[in-house]
Amino acid sequence: LGPLPRHGLARTRAWQWVEGAVRGGAAIGVLRLSDDEGSRAIWPHRFEAELSFSFAGLQLEVELAITNTGDTSFEFTAALHSYLLIDDLKHASLAGLYGVRYLDKLTGQTQPQELDPLGFVGEIDRIYYDAHQIHKAPLTLATAMGRMAISNEGFDDVVVWNPGPAKAAAMADLPEGDWQHFLCVEAAAIGRPVTLAPGQEWIARQGFDA
Secondary structure (H helix, E strand, O other): OOOOOOOOOOOOOOOEEEEEEEEOOEEEEEEEEEOOHHHHHHOOOOEEEEEEEEEEOOEEEEEEEEEEOOOOOEEEEEEOOOEEEOOOHHHOEEEOOOOOEEEEOOOOEEEEOOOOOEEOOOOEEEEEOOHHHHOOOOEEEEEOOEEEEEEEEOOOEEEEEEOHHHHHHOOOOOOOOHHHHEEEEEEEEEEEEEEEOOOOEEEEEEEEEO
16 A cells, blocks of 8 residues: 555665574575665665565564664555465465454445355455454465464564456466466555665564564
């Protein structure tokens, strides 16, 4: 949402590989993105973003840290675009969002989630506001492949997305029929933009445990 290019400025920029290691049975990696002339041309603020991840067994932790490196305050929104492999979308269900108010971006309407778990029949594009203020427990994604717990820390909102067959057909990098084999359950900070004073840092995380 907002005046910047779709999904903001970080998604289409080159991140710098900082480090990678195996420690205590976990594979760890860190990527960094800093402002430059190109970013400041569309968003006039100085910042540093770090994306860290850790794999251990069937667990994945992803952390996003944003630091204000300038001399004026700024506000931003953010989301981790988490594409989760599933066997068949129509047999998948996502539990833990009952009663959460969501914006349906396909219709423009806002309403509370009335079914739990949530099932899928095709295209879906929803922003669930304050999901992790209302329900503290992790979400649960259930498929024939098993169950996955999805936890958030620092991200209040959740985006649930799948393009469905029509929009998927227009996506050049998506093989035919592959829309049926993934679901995006994204940790997000959208409803209340984050404000950072000069020198201040914000950190949020999303975890997956299968």
